[in-house]
Amino acid sequence: MSQFILRRLIQAIPTLFGITVLTYAIIVAAPGDPVSTLTFGPRTTKAQRVAMAAQLGTNDPVYKQYIRWLIGNDWQKFPKVDGRGNPVLDSNGEQIMERGTQKGILRGDFGTSFVTKRPALELIVEKFPATAELGGLSLAVGVILGVSIGVLAAVQRGGVFDNLTRVMAVIFSAVPVFWLGLTLLLIFGSWLGWLPMGGRYPTNYFLTGEVTLADRIEHLILPVAVLSTGWIAILSRFMRASTLDVLSQDYVRTAQAKGLAYHQIWFVHAARNALIPIATILGPAIPGIIGGALITETIFSWPGVGRTTYSAVLTQDYPVIMCAVIMVSLTTIIGYLLSDILYALIDPRIRLS
């Protein structure tokens, strides 16, 4: 197992490198540039654009920008200039050289956001708790309800419950998230006034710092409900099919013939095999959680990674985009690795070697 993990992690390095090269090439090749987004306005002077491009380093060739992003520029020295572009001289009249300030991603410096002037890593990482909370809870609710519904539907195959859950799964898959979110907000937030209309905390929290568990739960109900519908739909159908397949196996019929109780048959013999397809889905679900849920976050004003990344893409905020891509790539790699490990743990026939 440990060798398998090590091998996969080593393989991840060139994969990650390739992703960063491709991503950087794509975002720089995209029409426009960050300077035009940041400086567009009726009063913008040519001097402002030129100065901004120099500040951001976007006037350098693409390969230079990428190398600087990768390994930084604090190993280089540059002529020091003042705010007017004039060279700064020492007491002997010689040009002062100063080191660059970027360390590069290989040394953990993800750069500074072009738009907000804050560290790119900080912008992404500070959103993780909110993203993990929403995504994790939605996944948990989806798994619990989806698995339960799937199993019951399989056991009562052809019955009313089975048919109802089939319709429910179709509806949950087809209904657009934004429509569902807005509708629930209108009904429960605006018309009935039972639940807050978005956000993670009650408004007074921002001044007083006071929040109760009930407040937190209230703010989670609607976004978790909306985000979990997709998981419930997918997992319930997968679980139903998997359960039906397992229940039709000879060893289950043998267990039944031996007179074992139903819960013994299910939990001792059948559940583990029925859950194998679910394990293969859950691994890739992790990067989905970390990547955020853009539409849900937008509707419910949830401060997640999805909105941050989307905003960075729209404004061509290269450092933040690259930071988000790396985070999601890393979690994808780890997610698939965990999926494989889980698969092996569940199914003793699988050997990772």
Added chain:
Amino acid sequence: MKRTAIFVIVILATMLAPMTALAQEPGSGGPVIEGNFGGSVNFGAMNPLRNNDTATNRITGLMFPTVIGASGITQTYGLVGDEAVYGALATEYSVSEDGLVYTFKIREDAVWTDGTPITTKDIKFSFDAIASGAIDAPLYGYFNYVADGNPTGVKEIRIIDDYTYEAVFEVAACTALGLAAGFPVVPSHVWNYDGSPDFDFSVMKDHPFDSNPSPAFGPFEFASFNPGEAVAVKATTTWPDGVVIPSGFIYRDVPDQTVLAEQFLAGETNFIDGPPVQRRPDIRAAANVVAVDMPGNSWDYVGLNLADPENPQPGRDENGNPIDQGHHPIFGDVRVRRALQHAINVEDIVSGAVFGEGSVMASSQIPTSWAKDPNLAPIPYDPELAAQMLDEAGWPLGPDGVRICQGCLYAEEGTPFEFELITNQGNTRREAIGQIIQDQLYDLGINVDFQAIDWQTLLDQTFGAQTFDAYIIGWRQGFPDDPDQIQLFGSANDDPANQSSNAVSYYNPRFEELSLQAATLPGCDPAERAKIYYEIEKILQDDQPYLWLFVQNTMYAASSEVVGFAPYPNVPLWNVHTWTIAQ
């Protein structure tokens, strides 16, 4: 009986007195809560020198002063003590005869919330930080004197004493006041500024002040920052201009406009600035809301390429001489441009695109500008006149109902009157404008190929390459803003390599001459300058480099529980420290 009456009066006064005092105690009035649909999911670094996006400005504007303030009444600059001005430091200023030196005196009773007095050292520090180029200030090129690009910028700030300073210019210009004193001021002692000319301003980058901007000078000071969710500021006790009654100001991120309006109507926020146009009738009609409509600062227009799109050129060469731009085969003829203005029904566009929430523009000045000519009327909608003008310009109707060139000025004979109109995808307002114009011109025998494309691609084709026919974009004027528009229509700003603003390649020597005259008028008397701008406005209206559309109206609304809400255009929060919010 008399004793009883006196006794009752004393008891009542004793009961009422604390209630009166309680209403006036700092922070006793409940928080102002506003939803932010600024488009940015992240508040920027809250150092006002490093970030000036709309959302961050809302918060930093409540915490940090500028030297000279903005008056809601005059819609221009104002000093301490002027009505509807807050956040200013300057009590008076004077200008040298040659217009090159502005001398400011600042108030002596201003202190940061940590008790440190505000002096001219803070002002010089703030300006020099921008000018250093070391803090990634977005206003770097605007304020700073740059020899080859911005000769009207500030050359230097000189301290005379703790409460007097001079701003020195190389070139006298009427934009000087805002440049000399319109920048925000931050507490220099946070960075241990010693006044040394060698001070390394790069220490301001990645400083904790960016996410914890304290100390402050304003009715509010920083309270909390929840990334992606809200920024909150709380009432200060050091504000010298009166007791700050609201307990705080909470600015919440609300990235969806529908939710923004619904939150306000449901009472989760109690102040809204510029709600979506389609919800404004609901907000006006709501029983528990006070809504005020005003002309806004954002205006949409159709830019017509006057130059040859096959051979885009900058407006000036290296020596400053005008370069021949060629002519657009259709829009190169001013008669055609004027005919198109008569051909579009702007009132219909306002109804269709912004639900009537807009004002038709006559030319390039917005209604709230002091330089707007009140007697200059918009070009009237007259499709018959438009058809006649097009016929006379050599664009009669062809056999298939589409106009073709027969004796037109620049296009080849037989060329159909067809052009591409582009705008940015996702902007529903501009997409509606484009579709309406397409329909209206179709009735006149003009085929418009309207496309909504990616924003960056749009910028590349228009300001970047100038290979377009026509585009729909908008401008948002700053506040206070100078009416000078050389940036938009000056030939030196026709520069595709730098995506400069004169993408339509407009050139009129008389416009440039008058613009320079107005910008450098000795004394800069607004009334005298306004007369020049009236003439400029008429020139632009006649030359028609744009099809003039409309300026969007804005709306400020507060729930009825807010007492004291009395907005002015662009300055809705001028008296926010007096607002009482019933809880």
